[in-house]
Amino acid sequence: QMQLVQSGPEVKKPGTSVKVSCKASGFTLISSVVQWVRQARGQRLEWIGWIVVGSGDTKFAQTFQERVTITRDMSTSTAYMDLSSLRAEDTAIYYCAAPYGSEGAFDIWGQGTTVTVSS
Amino acid sequence: EIVMTQSPATLSVSPGERATLSCRASQSVVSNLAWYQQRPGQAPRLLIYGASTRATGVPARFSGTGSGTEFTLTISSLQSEDFAVYYCQQYDYWPPETFGHGTKVEIK
Numbered sequence: 001q002m003q004l005v006q007s008g009p010e011v012k013k014p015g016t017s018v019k020v021s022c023k024a025s026g027f028t029l030i031s032s033v034v035q036w037v038r039q040a041r042g043q044r045l046e047w048i049g050w051i052v053v054g055s056g057d058t059k060f061a062q063t064f065q066e067r068v069t070i071t072r073d074m075s076t077s078t079a080y081m082d083l084s085s086l087r088a089e090d091t092a093i094y095y096c097a098a099p100y101g102s103e104g105a106f107d108i109w110g111q112g113t114t115v116t117v118s119s
Numbered sequence: 120e121i122v123m124t125q126s127p128a129t130l131s132v133s134p135g136e137r138a139t140l141s142c143r144a145s146q147s148v149v150s151n152l153a154w155y156q157q158r159p160g161q162a163p164r165l166l167i168y169g170a171s172t173r174a175t176g177v178p179a180r181f182s183g184t185g186s187g188t189e190f191t192l193t194i195s196s197l198q199s200e201d202f203a204v205y206y207c208q209q210y211d212y213w214p215p216e217t218f219g220h221g222t223k224v225e226i227k
Contacts, residue, residue: 035214037163045155045163045206045218059214095162101175104210105153105168112162 002026004096004110011116017084020113022096024077027108029053029098034079035106036070038092048094051079086117121145121209125219131227138194140222142207147187151211154183154192157221158203166205167192194224202226 007021022034035050049060051070058070069082079096094113097106122145132138142152154167165174167183170190180195194201207219 033214037218044220045157047214047216047218050214059216061216097163099210102153102165102168102172104151105165105174106155106208106210107165107168107174109162109164 002100002108004098004108006094006096006110006113009114009116011118012086014087014117014119016086017082018086018115019080019082020094020096020115022079022081022110024098024108027077027100029072029077029079030074032098032100034070034072034096034098036068036079036081036094036096038094040089040092043092046092048081048083053079083115086115088117091115091117120216121148121212123207123209123217123219125205125207125222127222128220129223129225131225132197133227134199135196136227138197138201138224140192140194140205140224142185142190142192142219144188144190144209148209148211150186151209152183152185152190153208153210154181154190155206155208155218156201156203157206158200163206197224 005023036048051058067084072079096110098108100108124143126141150170152170155163157163171183182193204221204223206221
C-alpha cells in the first residue's frame with residue numbers, strides 16, 4: 001500500500017524552527033516530486049513549496065521564501081520541510097503529497113503534522 | 120502564477136440532490152486539473168485528475184468536465200459522506216503553486 005508517513009505533532013516557541021519529515025512507504029520517491037501544503041484551522045489549503053526528488057531542485061511560495069527549506073534523503077525516500085522564525089500564525093496542519101498513478105496529480109497524501117507555535 | 124477561482128464558496132444541498140461546483144483558471148491549463156475532497160479532520164483526497172478521470176476508488180456519482188480555463192465537478196446524488204470541502208488545483212504548469220479557495224458543500 002502506497003502511503004506517505006509524516007512525523008508527529010510539534011509544539012514550538014515563537015522564533016524557533018520546526019522540521020517535518022515525510023517518508024514514502026510502498027513506493028519510492030526517487031523519480032517523483034513532493035509538495036508541501038499547510039492548513040490553519042478553518043482556512044483553505046496553502047501551498048508552501050516543493051522538491052524534485054531526483055535533482056533536489058526546489059521552489060517555494062513567495063510567502064515562505066525566506067523561511068522554508070525543503071530537502072530529501074533519497075536513500076530513505078524521505079522528504080523534509082524546515083520552517084524557521086516561527087510565529088503564532090504558523091500554527092497549522094502541514095501535509096506532504098506526491099503524485100503516483102494519476103498522471104501528475106497528487107494522489108498520495110501524508111496524514112498531516114500539527115505544528116503549534118505558542119509561547 | 121496561475122490563479123484558480125472556485126465558485127460558489129458555499130453550496131447548500133439536500134441529500135440526494137445534485138451539486139455543481141466550478142473552477143476557473145486564469146490561463147489555460149489544458150486538461151491538467153485535479154479536484155480534491157477534504158472531509159473534516161482528514162487530509163485531502165484526490166477525486167478527479169485530467170479534468171475528468173476518477174481516481175481509484177472514487178464513486179461514479181462524481182464526474183468532472185471542462186478544459187482550458189473552465190472546469191466543473193458534479194456530484195450527481197449527494198450522500199452524507201460527500202458533505203465536505205472541495206478544492207481544485209492545476210498541474211499543467213509546474214510547480215502547481217496554488218489551490219482554489221475551496222467550495223464547502225453543506226447540508227441544506
